[in-house]
Amino acid sequence: MSELRIEVTRGGAVESAHRAIAVAVDADGAVALARGPADMPVFPRSAVKVLQALPLVESGAADVFGFGNRELALACASHSGEDGHADLAGEILGRAGLGEGDLECGCHWPFDMPVALDLARRGIDPTQLHNNCSGKHSGFLCTAVHLGEETRGYVGADHPVQRRVRDAIAQTTGAPVGTELPAGIDGCAIPTFAAPLRSFAHAFAKLGAGIGVEPERARAGRRLIEACMSEPWLMAGTRRACVALMEAAPGRVFAKTGAEGVFCGAVPELGLGFAIKAEDGATRASEASVAAWLAVLLRPHDAALAERYEALSRHPLRNWAGTQVGEVRVAGL
């Protein structure tokens, strides 16, 4: 089947259109459903933060530093840099005897305009704690401290922190990441490893089902996914798609976005993991696609829930006067 087609309409006509690859895979790696070339290598970016956080739990650092659902959700977050996110990141660092200056993720203004404007109005300039990846980096630093490793340079590909992350991604995806497949540098300075899109869906199916991974990894993966499902706001933020996707089916669906139009997730009750890539990298395309994809996967199982995702896959477009002028929708599903 060809890619998903995401249409952006105006006055009833299609003004712009996106293509997205979508795949759902079970814990054995069998493709349950696919649209487009699901074997294509893609950079998963932040959509695999749960995989990147596995060593935090497996090493025992999460327990030593008292991580509950809130802290684990933040460790898997691409958060919006709201006060609650930045404050918790700073608190986590404090538990390991570290501070904002130990982060190596860099500073950026929150991507969400209202959040950024709120900071500016209060005369606050963002610190590294506001970086959408500060929770993940705080987790990296806690792991390094717990294991007695040098923290400086923890973002480098050869640092033990990043080697453990690469190994976790390689094991869960079953793909030769960082060797035969392309690698790059992510926005927050750590390595990002490309792999076939279907292999990321496979990784989340394994973690969702606790099959195909060692018991310790199964427990860690399940704990991280449950933390995200129970604290979606800490994993994302106000008005964010990940929150709407997870609040539509509390405790039943995990979904995490990544830059350049990626989503990864799991529907444990179906035994499936899924992955989405908008070919042009557009967030509006990946957000519509993931909701439509969840509707398709869930329809035979729970029609009412499928309807909720179907509704989330359509997004009205309004002009500055508030008039609806078009919509974003997924066509031909």
Added chain:
Amino acid sequence: MSELRIEVTRGGAVESAHRAIAVAVDADGAVALARGPADMPVFPRSAVKVLQALPLVESGAADVFGFGNRELALACASHSGEDGHADLAGEILGRAGLGEGDLECGCHWPFDMPVALDLARRGIDPTQLHNNCSGKHSGFLCTAVHLGEETRGYVGADHPVQRRVRDAIAQTTGAPVGTELPAGIDGCAIPTFAAPLRSFAHAFAKLGAGIGVEPERARAGRRLIEACMSEPWLMAGTRRACVALMEAAPGRVFAKTGAEGVFCGAVPELGLGFAIKAEDGATRASEASVAAWLAVLLRPHDAALAERYEALSRHPLRNWAGTQVGEVRVAGL
């Protein structure tokens, strides 16, 4: 020839890719060069603000209210809502005895994050004067006042202001806009009319050459295009692509962006108009494409200028730490 392909790379691999339709047409309507389906109807959005401003000049309103290059550039602008833009829009309205409250374009925060943050830091909330279309709307209102028309409701499709705009677009493009072709409502509440992409290139070729239009329209079009080329900052703003494109060849190239990945423009010395549409609506794709397209058109004529546009078609991508992690580039040209 197939569409332009715009690649977004990371670590040497292509992470995301866009497709764009590009066409160059002479004043007789002959296609000089095209990539992709140039007959496809597209909404030009703000890329045709020069066409929308023709009645302002032709009616005599521009002269009565003392419009020079600065005011005319703002009347054709999708400006960034910087102080110089908002202040001039307010001044223009004052000349017609009107004010911000007479605008019907709606309010929005400047799209450019640094500009928006600067307003917020100063405790300023944007007014309709900050709307990127406030110059165009001020021109609409001046025309209505000059012609003794009711100003209220000037954004409506049946108001004389918008009927004149539609007629100007239909005449210059030669397309049956608003009848056989789709129409929609733009972000600023006025109608937007779809037409084949090549017909917009044709319109700008005609205005650039002063051929195929009545002498009065030729003069008005030339005056508007020259105003934009002489005051590119007022037509756009700080850090904006339109400014870089026009400053690369002062007085020789006109280029104007529109929402959803559109560019229109003219290279009068080549006798050509051009138009670009990124199929997915991405600005990063249309900005790279228009620079690459200008490089292709100008190479046989001025290799040094073509090199400058070639350089503008490539855009390095950096992470928050400032490290280059990839680039946006146009492939296969």
